[in-house]
Amino acid sequence: MIGIYLFNLSLDFKQVFENCKSWGIKWILTLPHIYNQNNFQNTAKKYGIKICIIFSIYHDKEYLEKNPDDYAITSSGRKAIHDWLHFACQTSTKYIEIKKKHLEELLKQSQPDMIAIDFIRFYVFWEEVYPDDLFEEIEDGCYCTRCINQFQHSYGIKIENKNPQWIKKNYLEQWTNWKCSVIEEIVKIFTTIIRNHSHNLPIMIKTVPWKNDDYNGAIQSIAGQNILKLKDYIDIISPMTYSHMIKRKPNYIHDITEELNEMSSKKVIPCIQIEKTYLDDDISIQEFEEMLKYGVKKPSHGILLFHYQYLEKDEKKRNLVKNLV
Numbered sequence: 001m002i003g004i005y006l007f008n009l010s011l012d013f014k015q016v017f018e019n020c021k022s023w024g025i026k027w028i029l030t031l032p033h034i035y036n037q038n039n040f041q042n043t044a045k046k047y048g049i050k051i052c053i054i055f056s057i058y059h060d061k062e063y064l065e066k067n068p069d070d071y072a073i074t075s076s077g078r079k080a081i082h083d084w085l086h087f088a089c090q091t092s093t094k095y096i097e098i099k100k101k102h103l104e105e106l107l108k109q110s111q112p113d114m115i116a117i118d119f120i121r122f123y124v125f126w127e128e129v130y131p132d133d134l135f136e137e138i139e140d141g142c143y144c145t146r147c148i149n150q151f152q153h154s155y156g157i158k159i160e161n162k163n164p165q166w167i168k169k170n171y172l173e174q175w176t177n178w179k180c181s182v183i184e185e186i187v188k189i190f191t192t193i194i195r196n197h198s199h200n201l202p203i204m205i206k207t208v209p210w211k212n213d214d215y216n217g218a219i220q221s222i223a224g225q226n227i228l229k230l231k232d233y234i235d236i237i238s239p240m241t242y243s244h245m246i247k248r249k250p251n252y253i254h255d256i257t258e259e260l261n262e263m264s265s266k267k268v269i270p271c272i273q274i275e276k277t278y279l280d281d282d283i284s285i286q287e288f289e290e291m292l293k294y295g296v297k298k299p300s301h302g303i304l305l306f307h308y309q310y311l312e313k314d315e316k317k318r319n320l321v322k323n324l325v
């Protein structure tokens, strides 16, 4: 599967589909409001382009700005907002009920070829976590009163000190298990809705680009994503392996893909970035070529390119993608 992300509503969709077809890209991953545009679905079908709708669970700027009580609280004691990312608390039942309704409505009015559940984890801005960072330095969430109370209740413990660092230092194992079980329950809820709607619709889950042991096992203790617990609910795992962004070498893409495949026996399709993000240095043609090479290396089942407009404006990188097909 070679797919590409499409986030811009104002593009000429016919042109987009035509281009993707000529580049050998058969899958587009896009957001509900783009998918629901007039003729988007029908035109995609006409061009033989398959569509994966990305459904965001905990990131919802529009909702959270109107309902600020539902923001997650980070280990720095602030609302979980970073740049474009607005993150909800993992234990707000009000928030989850609304998201369930959104997903049910979306499934009723659309016939995508795949659903990707995204932002299904605890808060962390992994995009700016680098190889030399320490576990203790990573800002995470949620540490709101409700989350801490639910944690205490689940383990029958009483925490004297509600300081996030103290909790992670003294109860790391329980805290990690609790976070992973919260995310597992949420994955179960949302995948059940999808399976009930259409049993054969493939479900992809997006995961943070960390190996199981990176930063002291932060994929579990920070993000709450335990692949062994989540694998049976989903069909495809897509790690957001934007290696350049997180200052890793391209082979890191393959390392994560291989580890996820070994742990889950599921199809793994890593994400590849086309252009620099957050950092100043560009992604050279050579580096991009390496990223593609490691991206498609077995046991990978393909790649997802981030994103359409970056590839449209870069002929050299486009030609490398064309050569993959």
Ligand SMILES: [Zn+2]
Pocket: 072, 073, 089, 090, 091, 092, 142, 143, 144, 145, 146, 147, 148
């Ligand atoms: Zn919370």
